[in-house]
Amino acid sequence: xxxxxxxxxxxxxxxxxxxxxxxxxxxxxxxxxxxxxxxxxxxxxxxxxxxxxxxxxxxxxxxxxxxxxxxxxxxxxxxxxxxxxxxxxxxxxxxxxxxxxxxxxxxxxxxxxxxxxxxxxxxxxxxxxxxxxxxxxxxxxxxxxxxxxxxxxxxxxxxxxxxxxxxxxxxxxxxxxxxxxxxxxxxxxxxxxxxxxxxxxxxxxxxxxxxxxxxxxxxxxxxxxxxxxxxxxxxxxxxxxxxxxxxxxxxxxxxxxxxxxxxxxxxxxxxxxxxxxxxxxxxxxxxxxxxxxxxxxxxxxxxxxxxxxxxxxxxxxxxxxxxxxxxxxxx
Amino acid sequence: xxxxxxxxxxxxxxxxxxxxxxxxxxxxxxxxxxxxxxxxxxxxxxxxxxxxxxxxxxxxxxxxxxxxxxxxxxxxxxxxxxxxxxxxxxxxxxxxxxxxxxxxxxxxxxxxxxxxxxxxxxxxxxxxxxxxxxxxxxxxxxxxxxxxxxxxxxxxxxxxxxxxxxxxxxxxxxxxxxxxxxxxxxxxxxxxxxxxxxxxxxxxxxxxxxxxxxxxxxxxxxxxxxxxxxxxxxxxxxxxxxxxxxxxxxxxxxxxxxxxxxxxxxxxxxxxxxxxxxxxxxxxxxxxxxxxxxxxxxxxxxxxxxxxxxxxxxxxxxxxxxxxxxxxxxx
Ligand SMILES: CC(C)[C@H](C(=O)O)[C@@H](O)C(=O)O
Ligand SMILES: CC(C)[C@H](C(=O)O)[C@@H](O)C(=O)O
Numbered sequence: 001x002x003x004x005x006x007x008x009x010x011x012x013x014x015x016x017x018x019x020x021x022x023x024x025x026x027x028x029x030x031x032x033x034x035x036x037x038x039x040x041x042x043x044x045x046x047x048x049x050x051x052x053x054x055x056x057x058x059x060x061x062x063x064x065x066x067x068x069x070x071x072x073x074x075x076x077x078x079x080x081x082x083x084x085x086x087x088x089x090x091x092x093x094x095x096x097x098x099x100x101x102x103x104x105x106x107x108x109x110x111x112x113x114x115x116x117x118x119x120x121x122x123x124x125x126x127x128x129x130x131x132x133x134x135x136x137x138x139x140x141x142x143x144x145x146x147x148x149x150x151x152x153x154x155x156x157x158x159x160x161x162x163x164x165x166x167x168x169x170x171x172x173x174x175x176x177x178x179x180x181x182x183x184x185x186x187x188x189x190x191x192x193x194x195x196x197x198x199x200x201x202x203x204x205x206x207x208x209x210x211x212x213x214x215x216x217x218x219x220x221x222x223x224x225x226x227x228x229x230x231x232x233x234x235x236x237x238x239x240x241x242x243x244x245x246x247x248x249x250x251x252x253x254x255x256x257x258x259x260x261x262x263x264x265x266x267x268x269x270x271x272x273x274x275x276x277x278x279x280x281x282x283x284x285x286x287x288x289x290x291x292x293x294x295x296x297x298x299x300x301x302x303x304x305x306x307x308x309x310x311x312x313x314x315x316x317x318x319x320x321x322x323x324x325x326x327x328x329x330x331x
Numbered sequence: 332x333x334x335x336x337x338x339x340x341x342x343x344x345x346x347x348x349x350x351x352x353x354x355x356x357x358x359x360x361x362x363x364x365x366x367x368x369x370x371x372x373x374x375x376x377x378x379x380x381x382x383x384x385x386x387x388x389x390x391x392x393x394x395x396x397x398x399x400x401x402x403x404x405x406x407x408x409x410x411x412x413x414x415x416x417x418x419x420x421x422x423x424x425x426x427x428x429x430x431x432x433x434x435x436x437x438x439x440x441x442x443x444x445x446x447x448x449x450x451x452x453x454x455x456x457x458x459x460x461x462x463x464x465x466x467x468x469x470x471x472x473x474x475x476x477x478x479x480x481x482x483x484x485x486x487x488x489x490x491x492x493x494x495x496x497x498x499x500x501x502x503x504x505x506x507x508x509x510x511x512x513x514x515x516x517x518x519x520x521x522x523x524x525x526x527x528x529x530x531x532x533x534x535x536x537x538x539x540x541x542x543x544x545x546x547x548x549x550x551x552x553x554x555x556x557x558x559x560x561x562x563x564x565x566x567x568x569x570x571x572x573x574x575x576x577x578x579x580x581x582x583x584x585x586x587x588x589x590x591x592x593x594x595x596x597x598x599x600x601x602x603x604x605x606x607x608x609x610x611x612x613x614x615x616x617x618x619x620x621x622x623x624x625x626x627x628x629x630x631x632x633x634x635x636x637x638x639x640x641x642x643x644x645x646x647x648x649x650x651x652x653x654x655x656x657x658x659x660x661x662x
Binding site: 071074077080104120121123125126127130131132133134135136137138139140141142143167169170171172173174176177199200201203204205206207208221224225226227228229231232233236237 | 402405411435451452468470473500501503508
């Protein structure tokens with residue numbers, strides 16, 4: 001029996017959560033839920049976008065499934081605070097082409113391992129006479145930990161190389177440290193190829209030659225930017241899953257946001273959430289069910305009979321989820 | 332009579348400078364040159380990668396044409412120091428599809444206006460007990476100046492909208508200030524549409540919907556990343572020009588680097604340098620010649636008879652330059 005905290009949040013977060021749980025409940029798994037709240041809608045009622053109960057539940061259950069939240073000007077971001085509270089230091093963002101999904105290439109398959117606790121997300125900013133200053137914090141400990149996890153993950157997923165993405169030509173101390181730490185850690189994994197690129201060159205190669213990437217490990221904001229670029233490359237945020245992993249907790253969320261522009265119409269794509277659930281099941285050592293969900297989803301994408309608008313169709317969120325369930329029952 | 336400082340630098344910087352000056356000298360213009368040195372090769376002889384004479388010449392001539400330099404670990408970047416010394420606060424990077432050049436789309440045409448003096452390029456970094464910290468400096472003055480120039484440039488190029496790219500949901504103070512300043516400046520240009528996007532979303536839209544962009548104004552490192560992504564989008568760095576503009580100086584350089592991997596083979600693409608020269612001539616109010624060079628280059632790209640390897644051909648740097656000169660004589 002596993003217990004999962006669910007946080008639908010705002011906008012399409014709720015729609016994809018509904019679709020995701022619909023699929024999860026079709027599996028022959030014994031799951032107990034702890035439904036919790038966060039986000040802007042909650043804030044408007046309670047003046048709190050991430051209540052202590054939500055954090056407590058996320059900490060004390062086996063994993064947390066998160067939809068999306070709308071950011072509130074002047075308030076701290078609920079998802080960023082939750083990532084920090086759970087100390088989920090690694091944000092795993094697979095970038096993969098799927099047959100039936102129109103991307104730039106049909107053979108992209110790499111994993112972005114994004115450092116999730118520091119860098120420009122330290123949220124240490126001060127106002128000065130002339131303007132403002134933000135601190136980009138890079139520590140040896142966090143760099144070591146994330147690089148180590150990237151190589152471990154490369155081995156687990158049977159990948160051949162890990163690329164450290166940095167801007168050490170300008171950020172000589174902070175990214176100098178990150179890069180140096182990367183190559184030190186790499187020595188412990190002689191079977192995996194290690195190399196590095198500057199973030200600007202990487203942003204270009206992702207378009208001109210994405211097949212050269214296998215695992216990318218990078219600092220927080222570069223990971224944020226490159227994973228959205230990666231999503232664009234393979235067909236958009238509607239199919240991009242992610243998992244935030246720490247030594248004690250796992251927090252799983254689609255890469256997309258709450259999308260206020262399309263929220264309420266039930267046309268959001270549930271695939272990123274369903275693939276996110278597959279990642280969560282893997283984390284919970286339910287590889288059999290993780291694979292099953294992934295297979296069913298990939299089959300539906302490939303067949304292309306039921307598609308939400310972002311995929312070029314006109315189906316609703318739950319119609320796509322139902323189609324995935326049909327396949328699930330056939331596997 | 333105009334006087335231009337030329338700094339070939341390292342690697343392919345020298346090759347494209349040769350090709351560029353070959354074209355420039357074919358024009359019926361009265362140009363005087365001040366040839367100067369910078370970069371790694373010079374550093375290896377003199378222990379200085381940006382001598383005072385070079386800076387002095389760049390300051391005292393009408394414009395500076397720069398090739399590329401190889402970065403030196405532990406040393407400050409010559410190009411960054413030169414941009415600072417000349418106070419060229421705006422880095423203009425057009426991203427444009429050309430017929431004959433294989434990009435993702437054939438109708439991309441936007442301009443990135445990159446702030447060039449601060450942000451994460453402040454080079455204020457300190458080592459701490461746990462690691463290192465870099466300061467991202469955003470001032471009101473520099474933000475105002477760059478946003479203003481972006482709108483001015485939009486008017487000059489007959490463009491309809493300016494998009495402010497930021498990460499104000501996380502960098503609430505620094506990018507909060509940048510975004511706020513942008514909308515204040517926008518009020519002075521009611522004829523131009525103003526909007527803003529987060530940098531991660533922008534990195535995705537550049538792939539999925541680049542036609543929505545007209546002028547992008549952004550902070551230093553975001554501009555660095557997005558302009559390389561933009562180059563990838565329209566066919567690579569071989570055709571990407573740039574101009575660094577200030578109130579007293581102009582510094583013009585192709586977006587590409589010194590490319591040690593292909594240097595010495597004379598296969599580098601001179602188009603980015605030749606289009607860079609066109610931008611320089613515009614800056615020098617030689618619009619007639621600026622247009623002429625651009626037209627000749629576009630015609631040669633379109634015909635596709637002479638192509639360097641990056642364009643899918645097997646011609647040499649000077650062969651492509653000679654072909655452009657042929658067209659130049661016909662126009
Ligand atoms: C919503 C935002 C705070 C978040 C981030 O910047 O990490 C998002 O862009 C993401 O990538 O998960
Ligand atoms: C070479 C490097 C210092 C430079 C930068 O980061 O500005 C380059 O990437 C560019 O875009 O001109």
